[in-house]
Amino acid sequence: MAEAHIDIPGYSKRVTVIDHPMVQHKLTILRNKDTGSKKFRELIKELAMFEGYEATRHFQLEPTMVKTPICETISYTLKGRKVAVVPILRAGLGMVEGILELIPAARVGHVGLYRDPKTHMPVEYYCKLPDDIETREVLIVDPMLATGGSACAAIEFLKAEGVPAHQIRLLVIIAAPEGIQAVVETDPGVNIYTCAIDDHLDEHAYIIPGLGDAGDRIFGTK
Numbered sequence: 001m002a003e004a005h006i007d008i009p010g011y012s013k014r015v016t017v018i019d020h021p022m023v024q025h026k027l028t029i030l031r032n033k034d035t036g037s038k039k040f041r042e043l044i045k046e047l048a049m050f051e052g053y054e055a056t057r058h059f060q061l062e063p064t065m066v067k068t069p070i071c072e073t074i075s076y077t078l079k080g081r082k083v084a085v086v087p088i089l090r091a092g093l094g095m096v097e098g099i100l101e102l103i104p105a106a107r108v109g110h111v112g113l114y115r116d117p118k119t120h121m122p123v124e125y126y127c128k129l130p131d132d133i134e135t136r137e138v139l140i141v142d143p144m145l146a147t148g149g150s151a152c153a154a155i156e157f158l159k160a161e162g163v164p165a166h167q168i169r170l171l172v173i174i175a176a177p178e179g180i181q182a183v184v185e186t187d188p189g190v191n192i193y194t195c196a197i198d199d200h201l202d203e204h205a206y207i208i209p210g211l212g213d214a215g216d217r218i219f220g221t222k
Contacts, residue, residue, distance in 0.1 A: 014184055015175075015192045016054055023050050027195050030173070031211045037220040041094055044143060044173065044218060048098030051171045051193045055139055056083075056103070081137045081167070084109055084130050086158070088142040088150050091215035095141035095171065109133060111140075111157055113150045115205070122149040127157055134162030138169070143214035145175040145194065147205050148182025155183070155190055165189030173214070174198055176207045 029035055030043045062079035065072055083106040085099045086092075090112075100106060112126030130136065140154050151170055158168055166189045172179075175194040178201050183192060198207050216222055 014190070015180060015194065015197075017197060018047075018050055018054055018193065018195050020050065023047060023195050027173070031209065033212065035217075037217060040217045044094040044214075045098040045101075047173055047195055048095035048141060048171065049102050051173075051195070052099045052102040052139070055169045055171055055191075055193050056137075059137075081135060082107070082132075084133055084136040084138045086111055086129065086138055086140050086154065088113055088140065088154055089126065091144065091218060092140075092142040094143060094214070094218040095173075099139060099141065099171075106139075107136065111154045113153055115147075115149065122153040124153065124157075129158070129161055133158065134164075136163075137167050138163055140168065140170045141172075142170075143173040143218075144207060144210070145170070145172040145179035145183070145192070146201055146207050147176075148179035148186075151179065151183050152186040155187055159187070169193060174207055174210060176201050 026043050026047055030040060060079045061076040063074050064077050066075045083103050085096055085106050086109040087096050088111050096108060107130040109129035110126060113122040113124055116123055138158055140151065142151060145151055155168060159165060165187045168190045170183060170190060171193045173194065174196050175192065176198055180192060180197065183190060198210055200208055202208050211217070
């Protein structure tokens with residue numbers, strides 16, 4: 001199993017694998033090289049929403065009185081911090097709509113990074129965050145966690161803006177053990193949510209078996 005490659009004691013407390021049968025079924029279709037861009041985008045959106053449910057499980061509730069068609073009763077509404085969704089451009093954009101369907105009032109920031117083809121290190125070209133980002137629960141979204149360079153850079157950007165690590169959650173569709181290890185070692189407070197942990201990275205830092213280039217498949221480019 002891919003987990004055997006991750007040699008950080010207790011890492012599983014920081015990583016949640018969404019192993020629901022519907023998630024795994026949709027992930028199989030997502031991996032298929034014959035799945036077209038339209039269907040691929042739909043699946044990314046759906047899987048992001050599944051992950052959003054798990055990533056917000058810790059949100060607190062407060063009681064409120066509501067009048068149903070039958071009678072008054074005590075029900076519950078969300079209490080606490082507001083939410084920001086921060087996609088890592090460009091592939092992360094594919095996950096935003098799914099999160100916003102779940103949390104319509106969330107603000108959206110953007111972090112633009114590209115991977116240097118020689119060093120595989122992230123290079124920043126854009127960063128725009130909500131003014132009150134430090135007060136929000138932040139969901140970083142990016143379909144692929146490969147080397148972890150882009151995710152770690154995004155986490156550092158947020159921390160530099162005053163966001164505590166315990167308010168940051170990283171949502172990905174597929175993760176490589178190397179990427180998980182990089183994020184876990186970068187900060188002890190950030191939790192990771194993924195639909196699958198794949199086997200390894202190849203010599204070009206692509207996830208194996210993976211699903212190819214998520215950005216190209218979302219936007220129909222090569």
